[in-house]
Amino acid sequence: MCALLVTPAAQQEQDRELRVRSLSVSEYQWFLAAHREASFLQYPSWAEVKDQWRSERVGWHLPSGEMAGAALVLYRQFPGTRKYFAYLPEGPVADWSDPHIDRWLDPLLRHLRASGAFAVRIGPTPVYRRWEAAAVKAATGPGRQLADLLASEVDPLGAAVADRLRSRGWTRCGGESDGDAQPRHVFRVPLAGRTREELFAGLNQEWRRNIRKAAKAGVETVLGGAADLPEFYRLLRITEERDGFRLGRTLGYYEQQYAALNAEQPGRMRLYLAKYQGEILAAHTMIVAGNRVWYQTGASADHRREVRPSNALQWRMMCDAHAMGAHEYDMRGVPSTLDPDDRSFGLLRWKLGTGGHVAETLGEWEHPMPGTANHALYRAFQAYLARR
The missing domain is CATH 3.40.630.30 (Gcn5-related N-acetyltransferase (GNAT))
Known part of the structure; x- marks a missing residue:
């Protein structure tokens, strides 16, 4: 060229x-x-x-x-x-x-x-390092962190931007738990250039089995609306209590977010619901902008988890993102721990099953x-x- x-x-x-x-x-x-x-x-x-x-x-x-x-x-x-x-x-x-x-x-x-x-x-938007899902899964162990694992890829642009900022007196914030407002480590599934069949094949065996199990059980995935936000919020409070975290958002916050984003462009923020025998068991929000799609917040009930409503929802959302022509499906933040005994590791383990990669942003x-x-x-x- x-x-x-x-x-x-x-x-x-x-x-x-x-x-x-x-x-x-x-x-x-x-x-x-x-x-x-x-x-x-x-x-x-x-x-x-x-x-x-x-x-x-x-x-x-x-x-x-x-x-x-x-x-x-x-x-x-x-x-x-x-x-x-x-x-x-x-x-x-x-x-x-x-x-x-x-x-x-x-x-x-x-x-x-x-x-x-x-x-x-x-x-800054450049990525610093990436770790493929298979490599991360293989490196899990007591006391281990992502930083202990050799990256699958180091982006020279990210390293250069960090050096340029540092030399000009800019200070990197403290970290994902005590400094950054946005997650430093995120999980992304590439969509561009892949067929739906290739996406499904890229899921690990457990995810494929759970998606089939949900379909066989009759779990239905549908798009909700503003009227379903109170139910989403109820499930979110259950999820926070079960998983030991607190987002600190009110129902009004999500209602305002849903209204503002969709007023800018219809369908910018979507609420997906997983129903089983007429009951909503899981609800996830998704945001669409430009060539990208983000899974933002997920919530699920404590019961009937064996029918795998969350796996069914994620697969529906991933397929919809692919049909829109999105370049990637961003599942947002993951913890930096690779220790299976850490409570927060469960979130990373769940996202690893989609076969994407962990990306460390510049923070x-x-x-x-x-x-x-x-x-x-x-x-x-x-x-x-x-x-x-």
Whole structure:
């Protein structure tokens, strides 16, 4: 393949610093329509979900006026001040392969500082490492962690971006349990270029058996609606109690999320139900944006688990994502433990059965704005979050 010839004028355009300005909703949506790998957390509707945060859409522009990148910025006011913590969840949508990272970060920091931000957190999108499901399963053992396992793939771009951020004073947040707001380790099932039969063959034997068992028992998988959210939430509380976690969300939160995402585009957020003999035994939510699909939250009853409603739901959701032309099915967060005796390992074990891979993202990175007062506010804000 011939190399692309870059003229001196074009190279000069690429090397010049970008300009950041606010965008209208229509401008921002136009950009996302052309960049279909963006996270759903970067869509305008997510600002409607996070209604305790002020929001702004910004774009990076070349001197020619062409838009090169964009981001949804959420601003959280620090109590008792007119200063804000700025947050770009799984963003910005930018060219992370550009070695001239300063021309992206410097104008962003200037814009946010002018908007009253005392610090910013970003979520760079490149992946750092990947582990295939079979390798992870083979490496489980007492006290073991993902970090102990040699990665199936290390993305040089991810490592380069981390080095560039670190050398410019950005700090990686504390980790999946005490720092990042979004999961650092996620589980993804590739869909592009695979047939439905190949997807099913990629499931492990237990998953295939459970899906067949659910079908034989007569488990029905259907799309629910807003009226079914209270039942989803009831099952979620049962799941939290059984599995020892607490998401801390109210029914109102899920109702608002469902309304906001589907107002932006019908079908953006879907509620799937598994019914058995007329009773809803499991309910899972799925989000669709661009070329990607995410399994967000799952809930199930304590009884009749032998008919495998959750396996049936996941297979239905995976097939629907494939039929939509999605490139991947993202099952969101997994723990970093490989110890079967850890309570949280069960979630990883369940997702491993789909035959995808664990991806370690770069995590989230923070940077205080210049100035003694901003650094002091940043430290106070960190202490405030720790107390919460």
